[in-house]
Amino acid sequence: MEAVEIKNLLQQQLGVDIEWCSDENGVGDPFAVVPAEKWLEACRLARGHEQLQFDYLRALTGTDRPEQEVIEVVAHLFSYRLRHPFVLKTRAQRTQPVLDSISAVWPAAEWYEREIFDLLGVDFRGHRDLRRIMMPDDWPGHPLRKDYQQPDDYHGIPTSRPRAEEQAND
């Protein structure tokens, strides 16, 4: 199925308007944006519907978009049986980002959601074990955000080396 047909099918099944972004010159990948409250339902449909059958969650990415005040979560989907790819997105409010977890639909999403929680701060409702995965447990802040500031030291280890001029004066 073509990407735009998939989007039409999803739109018809979900009953809401889906934002469709596709470049007329064919540059890059087209994608569909579903509202946050329909995220889990859209994913269930993508996995289970007989014309879609997206059994492989290729990647789940989080992108911080401060100018739009959202954090985007992007799911790249693929179907081994029907051989079609699709890009499904949703947006969470940047101040208190909360989304439904899709780890019940694709178990692969468990660790991807943990990573998005760790690096961007998005809370996933219904996740079995949501805790930091990449950074230490007591790390302050969410590093992948665009306005992240690094602390000066971590448990006594300074985060930058003394500059050459300072060292020469010691």
Place this chain on the structure above:
Amino acid sequence: MTELVRIAENRQELVLNMGPHHPSTHGVLRFLVHTDGEVMSRAVPEVGYLHRGLEKMAESVNWAGYMPFTDRVNYLEAMFTNQVYAMAVERLLGVEVPERAEFLRVIACELNRLANHFITLGCITMDLGAFTPFVYLLRERETINDLIESLCGNRVTHNYMRIGGVAHDVDDDWLRHLEKFLDHFEPLIEEFRALIVGNEILVRRMAPVAVICAEDAVAWGLVGPNLRASGVDWDVRRDLPYSAYPQVEFSVPLGRDGQGDAQSIAGDCYQRFLVRVEEVRQSCRILRQCLQKLPAGDIKAKVPKLIKPPAAECYAAVEGARGEIGCYVVSDGGPKPYRVKWRTSSFSAMSIIEHISPGLMIADLVAVIATLDVIAPETDR
């Protein structure tokens, strides 16, 4: 007799810490093993000990300047990560790579696949106690390191590909060296088989241990040899062709019940091992065909000095030695990437370990980690 029974029933679970420093060579990975004696109830992996923030570093360097960082995403498959990043940016720019460059990319990638499988196969046997095959394969890997060094200047972390093509050309001398290496190495595959592949101890430790069925493999996002060993016939080179792969012939090995040993089941550790051994042979086949078919021409397309792709996003994928490596790039029209995301196979492979660990023994956990071929930089990026 009743005393013995009473002791056996007195279960107490112990949480054993394995790592992040451990004798196995897969990098800094940590497992919290909940075990009662030898049998585990589950093994919880902890990662992040090599998280270097490669995705965030992309936002502070130019598009072309990010290429050396792509080597470090997976230093054993540096050519593949170079290629997938270059492919994603080339798709956004609309640049077509010249044919000679595509063939050179395939040659570099297949050499890298060989070098990677040497380490993987060597580490599998070393973790299970056989040190000799590892050293034999390291010796062959040194020849590949020499070839790659004369190609691009570095033995590991190559930085060979550029957006639009490759960085350096090859001459007839190099091609002759490559052919000599293939002539020398192909008989050694049989020697490796005779040395270790049918070894009773290796087979009993791997077959049938930790069977991952095809549905689980797909649902948990396993890719590459792990997926094919579970019986799912999928290879990005053949099924979503890219680069010069449509012009070469190769077969894709699959795992099957009873292949190699009567007790082996599709999806167990032994099938994952055998699939990789066969892939080594297929890589040599591809390299020979590329040597025949390498056309003359440019090695790099014309791209602007300062690369500024239009504001769009793109996902590109290649079949690396461990499976599908995907690169998702988002451009906002500026000279630096807005977001780069790496989809790596070890991340998914680590996440399935907690699911398959109940009932395995601690010694089996070592076999599972080795045959799933997880390494720390891919998991943590």
Place this chain on the structure above:
Amino acid sequence: MTHIERGPEGGYAVGPLDRLFNLARKHSLWYLLFGTACCAIELMQTGGPRADADRFGMMFRSTPRQADVLILAGTITYKMASRIRLLYDQMSEPKYVIAMGSCASTGGLFQKSYSVVNGGDLFLPVDVYIPGCPPRPESLVEGLMTVQRLIEKEPWLKKAWGKLPERSDPHLPKENV
């Protein structure tokens, strides 16, 4: 400083005990099999057939209790730093630390990253720095040989037992230390 004399039974050498002990120690340096990132691959290749580290008497040991040298091969992250400190504390004296590669020396390529420690010497005392990204096996062997040269000169017994005698007249007979 070693005085060699031929004699009726063949010969004998006289020299400081330090020299003898250091000779034995430097030719049997056991390194900890520890590597985080790309430098670990070159560390493995150094132990491999071509740039064989075993010919210097260097073996890899998995446990820090049996190791003399800690080779920081690869990038160090904050999460890993406390574990490396634990490993270092478990090694018994005398111990040496080699920072192999740019990442372990100064943070390397990842200096601006939020999760990378800018060099092993911010939390460990480092003896030898080896530049490179990654350093060739020959560079790593040069680094290990530098540790050997450091060991050669170590004055253990001189510091422990030695008190230099008063020497006012050079013609007086030398006393035993």
